[in-house]
Amino acid sequence: MHDIAIFRSLHKARFDAEPAIYAAPGRVNLIGEHTDYAEGFVMPAAIDFATLVGISPRVDGKIALFSENYGHVHYFDAAQLPLKAGKHWTDYPLGVLSILAGEGHAIPGFSLSLWGDVPLGSGLSSSAAVEVATAVAVTGLMGLNIPRPVLARLCQRAENEFVGANCGIMDQFISANGAKDHALLLDCRDLSFKLAPIPQNVALVIANTMVRHAITGGEYTSRRAEVEAACAVIAGHRPEVKFLRDATVEDLEQWGHEMTPDSLKRARHVITENARTVAAAEALIHHDLSELGRLMAEAHWSYSRDFEASCDEADAMVELAQDLPGLIGARLTGGGFGGCTINLVELEQAATFQESLAALYAGQTGIVPQIHICHASGGAHRIE
Numbered sequence: 448m449h450d451i452a453i454f455r456s457l458h459k460a461r462f463d464a465e466p467a468i469y470a471a472p473g474r475v476n477l478i479g480e481h482t483d484y485a486e487g488f489v490m491p492a493a494i495d496f497a498t499l500v501g502i503s504p505r506v507d508g509k510i511a512l513f514s515e516n517y518g519h520v521h522y523f524d525a526a527q528l529p530l531k532a533g534k535h536w537t538d539y540p541l542g543v544l545s546i547l548a549g550e551g552h553a554i555p556g557f558s559l560s561l562w563g564d565v566p567l568g569s570g571l572s573s574s575a576a577v578e579v580a581t582a583v584a585v586t587g588l589m590g591l592n593i594p595r596p597v598l599a600r601l602c603q604r605a606e607n608e609f610v611g612a613n614c615g616i617m618d619q620f621i622s623a624n625g626a627k628d629h630a631l632l633l634d635c636r637d638l639s640f641k642l643a644p645i646p647q648n649v650a651l652v653i654a655n656t657m658v659r660h661a662i663t664g665g666e667y668t669s670r671r672a673e674v675e676a677a678c679a680v681i682a683g684h685r686p687e688v689k690f691l692r693d694a695t696v697e698d699l700e701q702w703g704h705e706m707t708p709d710s711l712k713r714a715r716h717v718i719t720e721n722a723r724t725v726a727a728a729e730a731l732i733h734h735d736l737s738e739l740g741r742l743m744a745e746a747h748w749s750y751s752r753d754f755e756a757s758c759d760e761a762d763a764m765v766e767l768a769q770d771l772p773g774l775i776g777a778r779l780t781g782g783g784f785g786g787c788t789i790n791l792v793e794l795e796q797a798a799t800f801q802e803s804l805a806a807l808y809a810g811q812t813g814i815v816p817q818i819h820i821c822h823a824s825g826g827a828h829r830i831e
């Protein structure tokens with residue numbers, strides 16, 4: 448995590464004002480992939496990579512956005528915010544402002560600095576961290592007390608309606624609502640959730656394949672369309688099925704022949720993944736770590752073979768982990784097509800595991816990975 452005192456003094460020097468400081472974390476998903484927009488279940492944890500945000504009021508009606516990661520201050524008129532995304536990092540904070548304005552809130556002038564250490568394009572939700580960080584800072588400045596699930600929804604809308612990425616609710620929700628030392632089983636239908644403690648002797652080892660992942664456009668969108676097409680086929684026979692959350696493998700046996708082969712496979716992943724996610728939460732709550740590991744392995748191969756959202760490197764990272772001492776379970780995490788694997792590892796083996804996996808992966812693929820030992824952390828909060 449970046450040094451908060453340095454961040455504070457950089458904001459002060461740049462904008463000549465004392466900032467209020469907040470942090471919003473990235474996330475790792477233990478299980479439940481591409482189930483959120485099917486109104487199903489996910490089980491993410493917030494992690495100790497985060498975006499810091501500093502905010503101070505301005506009297507000139509301007510909004511100044513600065514990112515320590517990118518440099519340059521960008522100025523906007525608070526009364527005339529851009530209506531469209533500009534394919535720039537400022538789209539994420541501007542998207543949040545645009546949704547808040549659309550909800551009838553008058554946006555004041557302010558200076559905002561961001562500084563993130565969530566690895567970009569690695570499937571750890573750096574963009575959700577920026578959105579949620581902006582939302583807590585700006586609503587804090589405005590004195591608005593928005594319940595966290597509602598705040599998460601606003602940030603998801605910023606990404607859907609302004610940035611133009613058709614993501615579900617998982618990333619923004621966990622960044623806003625994470626709990627230290629816990630994963631969160633989220634029901635994406637009604638946003639109710641249950642906390643599942645991560646045992647003290649289990650480490651979250653996040654292994655970056657270094658293959659870039661992106662959810663704007665491309666494969667994420669086409670997978671989602673295939674999922675929705677499969678759902679429409681089932682709904683044609685069973686109108687009560689609104690999302691794949693409501694469907695069963697029996698539905699696929701009965702109506703699967705009316706789907707394209709790809710759509711059928713995507714739906715099979717989503718339907719079985721929902722069941723696995725609920726079972727994995729039970730296993731975690733009841734300390735049945737071998738069952739949890741088994742479900743994670745099954746989830747990975749369903750994601751790879753049925754959903755076809757893995758890549759050779761991620762499959763290799765998961766396979767290479769299997770024989771290492773201390774492994775409980777491994778799978779590709781996040782939106783897919785690259786990014787990171789999540790490895791649950793016995794804490795006392797974690798450092799050796801990290802080293803061995805890095806060496807094996809580099810030996811097999813020629814790519815030097817970044818492997819981090821992370822902790823489940825709390826959701827977005829103000830730093831005094």
Ligand code: GLA
Binds near residue numbers: 480484
């Ligand atoms: C991305 C999206 C999430 C979710 C995952 C896949 O992270 O932002 O909403 O769909 O992919 O599980």
